[in-house]
Amino acid sequence: MTYKQIKWMILLIPTFTVGVWEYIRHQFLLPYISMELGNWLTPLIVYLVSMTLLNKMFRMLEHIQKELEVERNATTVLEAREQLAKELHDGIAQSLFLLSVKVDRLEEHVVDKDRHLHDVQQIRKTVHEVNRYVRQAIADLKYEPMEEKSILSHESMESKLKKMVVDTPVQFSVNWSIPDSMLSPKEKVELLACVREAVVNIEKHSGATHGWIVGEGDPHRFKVMIKDDGRGFVDNPFMFKDRFGLNIMKERAEEMNWKMEFRRDHLYTAVELMKEGEGK
Numbered sequence: 001m002t003y004k005q006i007k008w009m010i011l012l013i014p015t016f017t018v019g020v021w022e023y024i025r026h027q028f029l030l031p032y033i034s035m036e037l038g039n040w041l042t043p044l045i046v047y048l049v050s051m052t053l054l055n056k057m058f059r060m061l062e063h064i065q066k067e068l069e070v071e072r073n074a075t076t077v078l079e080a081r082e083q084l085a086k087e088l089h090d091g092i093a094q095s096l097f098l099l100s101v102k103v104d105r106l107e108e109h110v111v112d113k114d115r116h117l118h119d120v121q122q123i124r125k126t127v128h129e130v131n132r133y134v135r136q137a138i139a140d141l142k143y144e145p146m147e148e149k150s151i152l153s154h155e156s157m158e159s160k161l162k163k164m165v166v167d168t169p170v171q172f173s174v175n176w177s178i179p180d181s182m183l184s185p186k187e188k189v190e191l192l193a194c195v196r197e198a199v200v201n202i203e204k205h206s207g208a209t210h211g212w213i214v215g216e217g218d219p220h221r222f223k224v225m226i227k228d229d230g231r232g233f234v235d236n237p238f239m240f241k242d243r244f245g246l247n248i249m250k251e252r253a254e255e256m257n258w259k260m261e262f263r264r265d266h267l268y269t270a271v272e273l274m275k276e277g278e279g280k
Helices: 003-029 035-108 114-143 157-165 185-206 244-255
Strands: 171-176 210-218 221-228 259-264 269-275
Touching: 003 035, 035 114, 157 171, 157 185, 157 210, 185 210, 185 221, 185 244, 185 269, 244 259
Parallel strands: 171 210
Antiparallel strands: 210 221, 221 269, 259 269
């Protein structure tokens, strides 16, 4: 029942109730019910109808109003997030990209200056990392939805991961069994960043058709694996200084005291992040 229909029902039901009661009273009940008793019964019947049927309709009306208020608040917040995302994209992200291009050109014109090249390499790494952070923030601002009951509630990790890979050309399967209560806010942020980096590498470099994100653990430890069926790698990918994404992911894992493994078997390439329990 729509909002408008409920309002009309609230207005019309008492009127029809009194009309029907008065018609029945005067046509059929006058020999049995006195005028004074009938006058007392009329407001009693209206009261009973109001406490039963109308009370239910008022609750329905309040529920619809709450839903509309939540939707209105969510729309306002999303519009603000979209605007902020646009400003980030048009300003900071493009400026960082331009700075990265300029550093690339600077490196091309430097010959036999190891120290200078090292400094340039560090600048490139910093620019790349900040640029990735900004783009991650843009993606979160644009696409992180609000819960229906409260615009301040948070999505589960599994939901965020599924949303992360929904538009990728590689088909990903997500099998996540780590309860959100097991992870601290810091761990959630770092895990999402690492998984996003692994997904981007799979999308850009692996030539894979299918990928898997698997998370499992107990209250003391967990293991997260990102696997694909792509072409894999030949040498140690961490040996190359220009592999900024993988090295940043490795640094994130080290800062969190996680163990990170990057391995290849005959068919699959896998990155594993492991948090060992106490005493391990």
